[in-house]
Amino acid sequence: MDLNTIQTPALLLDLNKFTANCEFMKDKCSRLGVQLRPHLKTGKSINFAKAQMTSASGPATVSTLAEAEYFFAHGVNDLIYAVGISLGKFDRVLALRSAGCDVKVILDNVETAVMFSQYCDQKKVPCPVLIEIDCDGHRSGVKPDSDDLIEIARAIKGEAYFAGILTHAGDSYKCVGEQACQKAQENERDSLVRCADRLKKAGFECRIISAGSTPTAVFAKSWEGVTEVRCGVYCLFDLVMAGLGVCTKEQIALSLLVEVIGHQKEKGWVITDGGWMSMSRDRGTSAQAVDQGYGVVCDISGKIYDDLIVGSANQEHGIIVRRDGSLIDPKDFPVGTRLRILPNHACAMAAQHPQYFVVKDGKIDAIWNRIYGWQPKELSL
Structure with missing residues (x-):
């Protein structure tokens, strides 16, 4: 199992960034x-x-x-x-x-x-x-x-x-x-x-x-x-925190792995399989100086494309656009390309998923299961 073969959309946790963020706060409070x-x-x-x-x-x-x-x-x-x-x-x-x-x-x-x-x-x-x-x-x-x-x-x-x-x-x-x-x-x-x-x-x-x-x-x-x-x-940090100057985008430890499934050539859109069901509908950056849409786009390794965001989303479709409105050449992101999306709100994105694929040095190192919901574990009439 690796980033090229796991089913998308998938929730990725960058272990090195996550660990560094956790240790920062432990040290800060201790000091x-x-x-x-x-x-x-x-x-x-x-x-x-x-x-x-x-x-x-x-x-x-x-x-x-x-x-x-x-x-x-x-x-x-x-x-x-x-x-x-x-x-x-x-x-x-x-x-x-x-x-x-x-x-x-x-x-x-x-x-x-x-x-x-x-x-x-x-x-x-x-x-x-x-x-x-x-x-x-x-x-x-x-x-x-x-x-x-x-x-x-x-x-x-x-x-x-x-x-x-x-x-x-x-x-x-x-x-x-x-x-x-x-x-x-x-x-x-x-x-x-x-x-x-x-x-x-x-x-x-x-x-x-x-x-x-x-x-x-x-x-x-x-x-x-x-x-x-x-x-x-x-x-984890997220784009809202980055917009407040609390962290950099490079410190964000959570992302959504998606795959390109098509294009709208005349509109310059790249279509992925990561819609709002996997990203959440959170648009927390819309009230900030820089609106990050539904999330900032990265390559499969996590390198940020500063000019690309998820501009709109349907239930299972994400639409990647350029910030300045210029067209994206489909050749730059052919069908099958895998990308990562940084979250506006980490809690909201994570809430859509039953597990984290924990990534260390570019490889899937572990799977951490997570819970969600409000009800007791077992219910019956």
Whole structure:
């Protein structure tokens, strides 16, 4: 099996780049004296996770309970489920806790805090709870100066117990360059420290003070007052991160292997078998200074064609065009040519595939299976 014979489209993971990216973040967090709690939502693979984590048991972050169950089954014990816990998932979380998994949940309102506390008491299962903080207006969470912060902490009681605070600097994905990302990181850190101080004065000790986003983690200079950093896409990077100046295109470790299946000569198009079902519909770079279409084109070895992008896509067809609109000569990319496409959003591209073909020094070195979805592993009526 090699890059010329595997079925396309196929998800490729460049092992050398991936390993270098993982080691960079481990070293960065170590130098800044903060625990790395990598997000496993991008990889969704135990092989992948082992390279990210600082130990085989964690700590780590997940975005679905299917991930939590999978990684716990593979020996990862210290987890944060970093999506606000909902009523329909209470039993699944406590099943993990009862099985010995140290999974922690997050929430951002009194109603959920009361319901979850009552449920933990009813089942007699203890569970640590973190309050989610909205540091930049990106998504969910409690505003740092809101009165709700203390009220939520008071509502977490009984078997459910307050363990700390967590935030995600999602607006850092709008920052461009080191200075802007550092400013977002400082705000992220300062928001958490302010909340921790308010909670301490009210009698609540924050054992965990958790920050996390790839742009802020890459450019951070100090995490003073923060206990851990959660980030995920740094291990692969993607075109959105490159557009923010967080990485170079050459550092992107994920790509889609496709094959040329035809041409539209009068339009100057190259047609491949890699459509949006294999790339995803993510167009995250469309709001950036440089729109990368559905992805940047590389040759089979990964060398980037700066003037070629996937300009449009159907379910199973990708259409490669020149950025400047000039025509591509079909002779340059005859039928059967194999190419790689760099992703706009690594998480979205990976989500379309059941495995990674791990490439080392141009050769397929391993196959890493990955999971996806939200439901328990086994379902029946």
